[in-house]
Amino acid sequence: MDMRKNETLVITCDRGVSGYLRREIEQLSYTAKSVSDTRIEIAASLHDAMRLNLMLRTGVNVLCLLKQFSCKNPDELYKEVVSFPWEDYILPSEYLSIVSRVNTLSINNSVFASQKVKDAIVDRIAEKRGSRPNSGPDRDNVVINFYWNEEQCWLYLNASGKKLSDRGYRKIPHTAPLRENLAAALLCATGFDGSQPLVNPMCGSGTLAIEAALIALNRAPGLLRSNFGLKHIIGFDQEAWGALRKEARARSRKELPFRIIATDIDKNAIESAKKNAQTAGVDQLIEFHVCDFRDTPIPEEKGIIILNPEYGYRLGKQPELEKVYESIGDFFKNKCAGYTGYVFTGNMPLAKKVGLKASRRLIFFNAKIECRLLEYHMYIGSKEGRHDDRP
Numbered sequence: 001m002d003m004r005k006n007e008t009l010v011i012t013c014d015r016g017v018s019g020y021l022r023r024e025i026e027q028l029s030y031t032a033k034s035v036s037d038t039r040i041e042i043a044a045s046l047h048d049a050m051r052l053n054l055m056l057r058t059g060v061n062v063l064c065l066l067k068q069f070s071c072k073n074p075d076e077l078y079k080e081v082v083s084f085p086w087e088d089y090i091l092p093s094e095y096l097s098i099v100s101r102v103n104t105l106s107i108n109n110s111v112f113a114s115q116k117v118k119d120a121i122v123d124r125i126a127e128k129r130g131s132r133p134n135s136g137p138d139r140d141n142v143v144i145n146f147y148w149n150e151e152q153c154w155l156y157l158n159a160s161g162k163k164l165s166d167r168g169y170r171k172i173p174h175t176a177p178l179r180e181n182l183a184a185a186l187l188c189a190t191g192f193d194g195s196q197p198l199v200n201p202m203c204g205s206g207t208l209a210i211e212a213a214l215i216a217l218n219r220a221p222g223l224l225r226s227n228f229g230l231k232h233i234i235g236f237d238q239e240a241w242g243a244l245r246k247e248a249r250a251r252s253r254k255e256l257p258f259r260i261i262a263t264d265i266d267k268n269a270i271e272s273a274k275k276n277a278q279t280a281g282v283d284q285l286i287e288f289h290v291c292d293f294r295d296t297p298i299p300e301e302k303g304i305i306i307l308n309p310e311y312g313y314r315l316g317k318q319p320e321l322e323k324v325y326e327s328i329g330d331f332f333k334n335k336c337a338g339y340t341g342y343v344f345t346g347n348m349p350l351a352k353k354v355g356l357k358a359s360r361r362l363i364f365f366n367a368k369i370e371c372r373l374l375e376y377h378m379y380i381g382s383k384e385g386r387h388d389d390r391p
Contacts, residue, residue, distance in 0.1 A: 001088055001235035003046040008065040010156065012039045013058060014181065016364040020188040021058045028055060049159040049230055050241055054222035054248050057184035057215070059164050063145055063156035071153045073106050074116050081120035081155065087128035089157065094232050095141040096121065096133045099158070102148045117146045117155075141232040161229030168225040169280035170205060172272040177204055178308060180221070182366060183211040189362050189373055190304050190342055192216075196258055197303030199339075201293035201331075203262035206273025206286070208306060213282035216256050220248040224280060256285050258303065263289040263296040294331050302338040311346040311369065318350070325353035332356060337380045346371040 013021045015037050022032050022040055028051065034041040044052075052062045066089075069080045090096065098118045100110040107113055121144065122132035133142070143158035165181035178186075187208065192198055194216025200209045214221055222228075223245060230236060264270050270290050277283035289297065293307065307328060312318045325343075332341045333356070345351050346369040360375040 001046075001233065003235055003237050003240075006043050006045050008033075009042050009044045009049055009052070009159075010039050010063040010065065011042070011052065011056065012060040012063065014038070014060065014179075014185075014365055016362075017058050017181070017185045020185045021056070023188070024056055024058060025052075028052070046157075046159065046230060046233075047237065047240060050228075050237075051244055053160055053164065053228050053230065054220045054244055056164055057211070057221050058181050058188065060160075060181060061145070061163060062159040064159055065154065066144075066157055067155045069153050070151050071106075071148065072151055074112070077106075077113070077116050077148070077153065078120045080153065081117050082124045084124070084155070086121050086124045089233050090121070090125060090133060090142050091234060092125055092129045092131040092133055094133045095138070096135040097137060097139045097141070097143045098135070098146060099139070099143060100146045100148070104148050104150055106148075113146060113148055117144065139229070140227060141229070143229045157229070157233065159228065159230040161227065161232075164222070166225070167221050167280070169210065170207065170276050171279055172205065172275050178207045178366070180207055180211060182364065183207045184215070184221070185364065186306070186342070186344055186373055187212055187215055189364075190306060190340070190375075192304050194218075194253075194256060194258070197299040197301050198258075198260045199296060199298060199303065199305040200260070200262045200307070201264070201296045201305070202307050202309055203264045203273055203288075204269050204308070206262055206276050206288075208308065209260050209262035209273065209286050210277050210280050210282055212260050213256070213277070213285045214280065216260070217253045217282070217285070219252040219282075223248055223252075258301060259287055259299055260285060261287045261289070261297060261299070263291050263293060265290070265292050294327060294335070296335075298335050298339070303340075304342065305332075305336055305339050306342040306344065308344045309350075311371075312350060313346070313369070321347075321350055322353050325350045326355065329353070329355040332376055332378050336378045339378050341376040341378055343374045343376070344371060345374070348372065 030042045049062045098114040100114040102110045102113045126132035139162050143161050145156040147154045165179045167180050198212045312321045356376045358374040362373040364371050
């Protein structure tokens with residue numbers, strides 16, 4: 001297998017994130033061929049896929065298109081899949097996982113589709129190599145993504161394996177944590193680049209603060225994990241992989257010019273955040289405090305403050321949270337003059353309780369919850385603390 005041959009690569013993302021993902025991809029000198037709300041297609045090689053796995057902060061998976069075909073029924077599916085030269089990609093000693101998404105009248109569930117695809121792949125390898133790979137749900141080795149929409153099918157090699165959001169540092173997640181790639185996208189939306197302080201009250205397990213530290217250090221998020229799906233494919237270039245990692249480490253900064261401050265009223269949350277930051281190698285760069293968000297220390301240098309309060313669907317109670325959101329507005333006005341403040345929430349009625357006029361309202365999705373990242377400019381002087389009944 002030639003890892004430097006140009007293929008069709010698809011980088012997937014969560015809804016609302018493709019603009020930030022496209023910016024990342026273009027900063028790495030790749031050109032988007034097509035862009036949708038949840039995916040970006042480029043022409044690049046599997047060698048490039050190694051680099052994308054290392055560098056991307058906001059993506060979910062890097063997929064390489066292996067085959068596209070028309071299919072009307074499960075028998076045709078098996079014939080099309082078994083005709084592909086899987087023995088050139090997968091050793092019999094490997095472990096195989098199939099991830100399917102199906103929207104067709106031919107079958108009524110993705111589990112059956114995954115089974116047919118798996119059978120075809122292992123049967124082909126057994127015929128050509130004399131033995132077949134083991135298979136199952138764990139995405140630790142070779143992962144094949146299969147999509148069947150009406151009468152069209154696509155087979156992809158998942159070069160990432162597990163999601164890119166699984167950085168590997170969040171060993172102790174707190175209640176309802178943000179996914180790492182969503183946290184990175186939110187920070188991208190704020191314009192944070194490490195050239196200013198970042199303050200994160202209500203930090204929970206510390207994901208926003210840790211992702212901010214990684215961004216500020218210019219540290220590739222993929223350096224935090226050792227395993228990717230591409231590493232289990234025949235022809236994987238270990239030497240090139242080592243060179244890419246070395247290059248990424250060389251570009252990383254050692255220190256930050258400004259502080260990152262993370263606070264939470266829950267002592268257990270701060271303990272979790274500290275341990276996660278330590279695993280990520282950035283604990284010495286983040287100042288943690290156990291305190292009410294209103295008592296968060298605010299650096300004199302003007303920067304960014306971002307909060308992700310409870311939405312009230314799983315964790316909080318609506319009347320109590322109304323007071324919390326009102327207090328956020330007061331906190332912004334009274335302690336954060338000169339800062340740009342952000343509130344990320346999936347509850348817009350609660351967001352109105354902040355009582356300040358948002359200069360921007362950006363749509364993101366936290367799992368299936370439609371959320372907003374609300375931006376507030378805390379002016380010094382006459383404009384400070386303008387009120388508005390809109391979020």
